[in-house]
Amino acid sequence: MFKVLHKENVAPQVDALIIDAPYIASHARAGNFIVLRIHEKGERIPLTISDSDLDKGTITLLFQKIGKTTQDLGTLKKGDFIRDVAGPLGHDTPIKKYGHAVLVGGGIGSATLFPILKALKEKKNKVTVILGARNKELLVWPDRFAEYADETILITDDGSSGKKGLVTEALKEVTDSSKVDIVIAVGPIRMMQAVAELTRPDKLKTYVSLNPVMVEGTGMCGACRVSIAGKTKFACVDGPEFDAHDVDFDEVAQRLNFYKDEEIESLEKFKKKKCKGKCKNQRAKGSRSQGVK
Ligand code: NAD
Numbered sequence: 540m541f542k543v544l545h546k547e548n549v550a551p552q553v554d555a556l557i558i559d560a561p562y563i564a565s566h567a568r569a570g571n572f573i574v575l576r577i578h579e580k581g582e583r584i585p586l587t588i589s590d591s592d593l594d595k596g597t598i599t600l601l602f603q604k605i606g607k608t609t610q611d612l613g614t615l616k617k618g619d620f621i622r623d624v625a626g627p628l629g630h631d632t633p634i635k636k637y638g639h640a641v642l643v644g645g646g647i648g649s650a651t652l653f654p655i656l657k658a659l660k661e662k663k664n665k666v667t668v669i670l671g672a673r674n675k676e677l678l679v680w681p682d683r684f685a686e687y688a689d690e691t692i693l694i695t696d697d698g699s700s701g702k703k704g705l706v707t708e709a710l711k712e713v714t715d716s717s718k719v720d721i722v723i724a725v726g727p728i729r730m731m732q733a734v735a736e737l738t739r740p741d742k743l744k745t746y747v748s749l750n751p752v753m754v755e756g757t758g759m760c761g762a763c764r765v766s767i768a769g770k771t772k773f774a775c776v777d778g779p780e781f782d783a784h785d786v787d788f789d790e791v792a793q794r795l796n797f798y799k800d801e802e803i804e805s806l807e808k809f810k811k812k813k814c815k816g817k818c819k820n821q822r823a824k825g826s827r828s829q830g831v832k
Pocket of ligand 1: 651
């Protein structure tokens with residue numbers, strides 16, 4: 540059992556939980572994730588370890604309350620328990636002295652970049668962080684990123700914070716005006732695909748973190764299979780980060796929608812149960828249960 544020590548609202552529909560998990564905190568590296576189950580009959584969901592504190596023995600999980608399980612997770616409060624948290628899982632982000640690294644975060648995906656930023660700074664890289672969201676309210680941890688990054692560029696679709704535009708526009712400005720040695724992008728699939736297309740002509744090394752449907756997280760079920768340079772890989776054990784120029788993004792996008800109907804049905808049942816018939820007209824918007832990974 541894993542105790543919730545703290546809960547904070549990060550953005551509309553986005554919460555962060557700090558969990559007591561000393562073993563995971565002491566082994567977690569940038570890029571790792573966990574698989575959790577809230578209770579014995581719960582669905583297993585993967586979430587990136589967005590931060591960890593070795594001294595306090597805690598990990599931070601940030602998630603968007605978008606599907607049944609993430610909505611359920613959002614009902615937990617300080618002092619509540621999560622039944623199972625397995626991890627750390629997945630390969631570590633390849634961290635070394637690159638020179639100038641640019642981290643590109645889209646929406647909730649940005650949280651995955653926080654431990655990567657800290658690890659790159661420990662290796663004395665210059666790090667530019669680009670955080671993009673639909674509007675100011677949806678930007679994830681801009682102040683926390685700014686504390687560690689050499690430069691933080693905010694960009695929103697509606698211009699309510701920072702520049703107006705998409706993260707790819709900000710990335711183009713950075714790559715046009717300075718020498719960049721590596722790009723790491725995390726966010727919606729189509730955003731990561733757009734970043735890959737932007738850096739492909741110059742063969743600029745680019746990693747993306749993939750978030751396909753994942754079940755057990757240890758390579759046995761095959762649910763998270765992705766095609767990388769024409770070969771089948773499993774995001775849980777071979778990734779979650781891959782060379783962006785090798786990823787078949789269309790296949791990832793298609794497979795992400797595979798269980799959409801079941802996910803909508805499950806969320807509607809959950810909501811009905813929660814509001815005990817008082818909110819009959821609310822229909823689930825329908826998206827994956829997964830929060831961060
Ligand atoms: P969103 O759709 O609001 O997009 C966030 C930002 O990404 C936009 O403001 C824009 O700057 C950029 N963007 C989006 N589409 C783009 C495109 N086609 N071209 C260029 N830039 C684009 O994001 P959201 O609603 O916060 O959703 C976050 C997504 O990130 C979810 O799909 C979630 O599954 C995914 N995610 C991925 C990971 C991962 O590990 N890969 C982790 C967490 C979340």
